[in-house]
Amino acid sequence: MSTQPFFPASVYAARLDRASALAAEAGLDGIVVGPGPDLEYVVGVEGDTIERLTALILGPGTAATVVVPRMELAKVRSTAVGDLGLAVADWVDGEDPYELVAAALDTVSRVGVSDALPALHVVPLARRLGVDIELATPVLREGRMIKDADEVAELRRAGAAIDAVHRRVHEWLRTGRTEREVAADIADAIVAEGHRTVEFVIVGSGPNGADPHHEVSDRVIQDGDVVVVDIGGAVPSGYNSDSTRTYVVGSPAPDAAERIGVLVRAQQAAVDAVRPGATAHDVDAAARSVLAEAGLADAFLHRTGHGIGVSVHEEPYIAPGNDLVLREGMAFSIEPGIYFAGQWGARIEDIVVVTADGCERLNVAPHGLTAVG
Template sequence: MSTPAFPASVYAARLERASALAAEAGLDAIIVGPGPDLQYLVGVEGDTIERLTALVIGAASAPTVVVPRMELAKVRSTAVGELHLAVADWVDGENPYELVSSAVGEASRVGVSDALPALHVIPLGTRLGLTLELATPVLRESRMIKDATEIGELRRAGEAIDRVHRRVPEWLRAGRTEREVAADIAEAIVAEGHRTVEFVIVGSGPNGADPHHEVSDRVIEDGDVVVVDIGGAVPSGYNSDSTRTYVVGTPDAAAAERIAVLVRAQQAAVDAARPGATASAVDAAARDVLADAGLGEAFLHRTGHGIGVSVHEEPYIAPGNDLVLREGMAFSIEPGIYFAGEWGARIEDIVVVTADGCERLNVAPHELTPVAGA
């Protein structure tokens, strides 16, 4: 059973906005399957299975939830029940696509959420007699601007993950494996207020040069630069994501100098994040600092990604993205530098765009943090 993360009025407003945005986009209806969009709109969590669950939002009709009867109690324990939404339940042997078609009604343009798999999209399109469109632009716009309640949850998540980073020196030391350190960190993520651990990256020495390294049985050595990138979901389902770079013992002077440049690059991007700036301008602010120091080629990825009920969502802070930032957008700022076979470093905070700048939700020390050697 689930308990709605927010009051029913929050979900009602989200549904109303999604309906209005669908109408603005010229869609007669949108069909939302299990995944982050369904969690955002009505608090129903879980992944798609072979039995169809779908929320149908009509531009001019009340929302309807189509759900297998065996999932009915779970769905009714969410905002679906609190809002008394129409529910069409079904059992094996019945055709759920006919129920969706009835909820959609007469339509010429229907969108589907991007998490809905071909397993369901193809029979839905056949039953409706339409080529279905992605509802991503509508749903992205709904989720991209965070309200005060969501920002409060992201702040809560940021404070919790900061507490974990402050404890990393308890576990990170020479002679331990990355996997051992990661296990301690994962336990602390839950202890410090998260309900789930979404990821733990401990990249020591040359492993830190792989931005998506997770953990291994490599034994951490004196002098290693170590990337620790961690995050999880707090009880409401909103996520944390923060990276700090540590050094075991005394850092190499050249590495320390380069990481100091990285800290400046991250700060430059934070300073550039404000309403009216573009996502690409924030990316360029970090990238230019690194390029000026001769480190541009070592920056291998975008500067950031949006965050909310998904760890990665819109907006993406990347070269070429001319999306104009607006108050309420929340995203990471995480430039990194990577030297194959040697080491890597990354500094990451979540920020929220405010009326005249941005609020940094992670405040654990950004500088290269020394931990005890052997």
Template sequence: MSTLPFPAAVYAARLARAASLAAEAGLDAIIVGPGPDLQYLVGVEGDTIERLTTLVLGPGVTPTVVVPRMELAKVRTTAVGELGLAVADWVDGEDPYALVTAAVGTASRVGVSDALPALHVIPIGERLGVRLELATPVLREGRMIKDAEEITELRRAADAIDAVHRRVHEWLRAGRTEREVAADIAEAIVAEGHRTVEFVIVGSGPNGADPHHEVSDRVIENGDVVVVDIGGAVPSGYNSDSTRTYAVGAPDPAAAERIAVLVRAQQAAVDAVRPGITAAEVDAAARSVLAEAGLGEAFLHRTGHGIGVSVHEEPYIAPGNDLVLREGMAFSIEPGIYFAGEWGARIEDIVVVTADGGERLNLAPHELTSVGLG
């Protein structure tokens, strides 16, 4: 029985678009291994293992899934079965790379997905007798522009993670460790509608100055500024990612003033989103507000990243990225400020590019929120 989040026709359209984009790129075929691209194209989830699973498609190529026979039943519950795609299954002792070669046929340019490891790339290239190249530009182009069904799922994910942020006051207080708070948050992420917990960051006090801090056994203290960055995948596999900054007890006035500037910077970047603007220009909108307030050096990373079946994917909202935004792109807007040894703060929402602007999907309060006052 199929458990696909979308109708089979959606996957058929994605496969057709991928083949068309491959033709435009001059590729005779593309080979897609397990990972986000395969999940997007046919709903097959999971990571690469030593046994080869891959999808072969392209202009003039019959879409074919090469899969170990022991995985065949699972694969047939996806769009592979729904669409009746060709399947070439194999058992241990047989040569799966010969099956890939047969599916590709005669080719001079073949692309591979970036999640396919060298363990499989090298023997595939040897069998085909061609220099393989990355299919990333082709696959990225398809995934960057979300269709209506994907945006619905991103909205569902945003609502679910907003519900968790609105409950943070239940767990975040002085005397508890970051790890204890994170455990409660992780339980709530699932309770509020996610299938999996992808990450929980609770960065209190000086730990908040590390943008990629996760959790520790540090005991949270009164007066701490705390970064809470959380996300998970809803049943369809689409992800949430949202950050809010909290103060335990009454916030320090100087910190509160700086965080208010950060909130304005985040809003400026959200307001800048529209078709035709570049990713770098959105990044600059946030960066300029912080720079004008003397906080430019405290902003240590890009403004955002795309999101979908992966938490991080194209487009990246970063300095120097001249990619022009188009309707249907979805990405985070998450400027932050960090003061080593003291505290950090970050505000993050997912935004979708609309026909004439941008839609903010996360609606939980953005301002510095005091908790643990009772």
């Protein structure tokens, strides 16, 4: 778990108040937030769920309380939990932490839980409270979807850091090296260029690039390979980068160069479609229509984008049929791709932030097919 809150206590206090107000609007008597992106966002407590329950309990008319194993107490108090003077109910093995949650909530009929809280805790919690548990995602996502100026600044920092790595890919990507060797060098550079963690490195060469979620393998890179490089990490604040560029080792086949040129136009069309009042579907459709006009609709296998912040993937999702209306401060990826099984794939990805009259693009490394080696 983190031992130092990144933002001032006033930021976390405002997030707590917002979450409580949204819970009231949703008709929830309380929400239980376990370790994961939501807990990190609301009070700056980082870490993963373990078999011992750690949770923030809050809601309308409920004093925010953190239930935590005593062995983790010092770490939790060193975060915004301590700065804000929140009530802490600690427990030791042999005691029932769900009783502490029930005491913090008192009498309830509707309780929501964060989507990262596992069944290991949800089932006994529901049994103890005697109510049906529901997801608090509609409440918690609302705060995380709209980034404030400080959050945008951190995403901007992350975008610049990952752009710096893409500008160095030519140092490592060449004929005769394996994807795994290239990925190891990229991972080192992600940290060297300003990230605290490496969240993922995808190096998909030749036919491996046709798998959107290929990671790395021992395949040896060959002359003429089209290579997808999708990379990201978290900067010290916990906010993430995520950017994809497509490279070619040597010279590309003419049809590959032409199709990737279409992909560049599709990605730009989606960026141009971002503005307050547009829907997530509108942005997705802008990219999809360019590819369809070129006969490449069937090669686009996934949504156009996903939100980003303290989690690499979060709301909003830029996907067909999502009628969510975009608002200023939303941040998400624009990443159409084309994939040809057994041959090659390509993807181009930037993070954008919705502004008053359009969007700010946080990744500016060259977008076209980049020759290396």
